[in-house]
Amino acid sequence: MGHEFLSIYSAKLLEYTLAISYLLLFIPFWKYVQGGKRAEATVPAVAKRPAVQVARPAGAVAPRAAAGWFQVPAGVHLHPGHTWARLEADGLVSVGVDDFAHKLVGPARVELPALGEKVAQGEPALEIGDEERLVPMLSPVDGTVVAVNAAARERQDGLDDPYGAGWLFKVKAPRLAANLRQLLTDGPARRFVEDAGEALALRMNPELAHVLQDGGTPIHGIGRALAGDEWERLARQYFLT
């Protein structure tokens, strides 16, 4: 090449042009990488998995008699943070809190995500609590919120049927098949809530863990009854937040 005296100008010109075009190109590239329209993956991914049960429409759910205090009906996919997801007939996924969370917190106030908001599996999506304090709970699936259950938010007894009329919001879930693999159903789900119940029973009376079991189901608002103002900490422990 040699060192031509003048070539420094063409080199600098090229360098600046490259640097500026890099910066200009990086903006759309960044936007492209960060943005995610993954909606088209939804339906085929779900259709390929026969294991996913399409549940009966909300309300018609007949809870299978589960042993112990807490119930988990069929077709419900449970997140370890005590939220559930269920694929509805219309292809949307409804999300709610499980019986355990409902009974732990008692008649509760819920804060729901806004329509159009994006939720992600394992990330906080809703809040539950009393008039003073709210505890976040995790979303069981990834997706965009397309419907919110206003009745559950506004009425005191909104959560009383936690797997039916007490659903909280519905999402369009693009990665449902992958998400569901992380969730518990049927036997494992029931065992999971039973274990949680057992741990709670031990807390009530360490020596006589099982005595309460034949004395009827626990009252709502166990958390507050057990831990008083500490209920929030107790709830966070179970809700993994």
Added chain:
Amino acid sequence: MASASAGAVSAPQSFVREKILLGKTFREYVRSCCTPVNAVAALILAIGIPLIVIRFAAGLGATTNLSQTAPWGIWIGFDMMTGIVLAAGGFTIGATVQLFGLKEYHPIERAAILTAFLGYIMAIAGLLADLGRPWNMVMIFASYGTASALFEVAWCVVCYSSVLFLEFTIPFFEWVGWKKVHSVMKKALIALTVLSVMFSTMHQSALGSLFLLAPTKLHPLWYSPFIFIFFFLTAVIAGISMVIVESSISHKVFHSQIAGQHVDVDKLTLGLGKAGALVMFAYFFLKLQGVIDGHAWGYLRTGYGAWFLVEIVGFVLVPALLYAYGSRNGKVKIVRIGGVMGVLGIVLNRLNVSVIAFNWNQPVRYVPSWMEVWVSITLVTIGVLLFRWIVNRMPILREDPRFAEAHH
């Protein structure tokens, strides 16, 4: 390996049987090792290990095609340069989890650290084979050549291998069940991660600084006064790509170990792909800037220029776009293909810099002897076998239930 440990360990029989022989009797264990993959590995080792012995007994001249004009062969270009850069997953993921707090990547952290640790051990083995008088290695502790890039490389490799060893003791202590030391090491993990980022940043780039001494020997398209920055950036790219490839392979091969775990490897792969896309995109433009800065664009029309474009377009820009497309559209397979191409691209880069485009203007070119190639393959095979041996026994991919709480 199993028979040696069985003879040496004086602990009760049950320990050896449970921990080393995976609960089988010695006879059952040996029989379970008779697989086609192991047969190939045994063949490689049966020829490779005697070759290493010959190299140390008869010297470099007997086994390699190295000469005074070409003192660096593939033991440096492949085993050392590539082995080290592919081990960068250890500090990349370590920093992601421990320092940046992205805890969702925790399930792949241990495997990345183990890969890094074994990568370094194999790189050091390759280096010892390549050094004419390897016993003089100890001189780095005695003579302080602080102006030398090689001195920095040597010290950083020593320090970083020690840090990786300490990080690796955490799953090791879980395996043998020593709870007290384990909890001490667990607490030290953040400090170790800080050290690992520091040492590996310094020496990944110091490996590049070595070439600052040879501006006339390295082809102008690859030489740049900023080559140490390129080396560091490629280490990050290699770290991300290697973790994508390694985690998808190990989750396929060792799927029985991760049954019942709540780990969405696909999601982690997509996240890594996103990061990889941005870093590779930036690196591609920096490489072009290096060409312009070195006034080397005239060489792009030559054969070396075409080869250079294969490297930075075919194995940097294309995988960057694959990463971007795959992670945006949730296509894990495409991200994995990008990962494989990214790893190959980094291997190609290191071979180009240290072997192919090095001494490019010499009349006689270096071509490795078959023995050099075989020894390199042997070292990689030993690394893979060790990885498998450890993953089958120690809690690398899964959590040890007795220590489960310690993970959260």
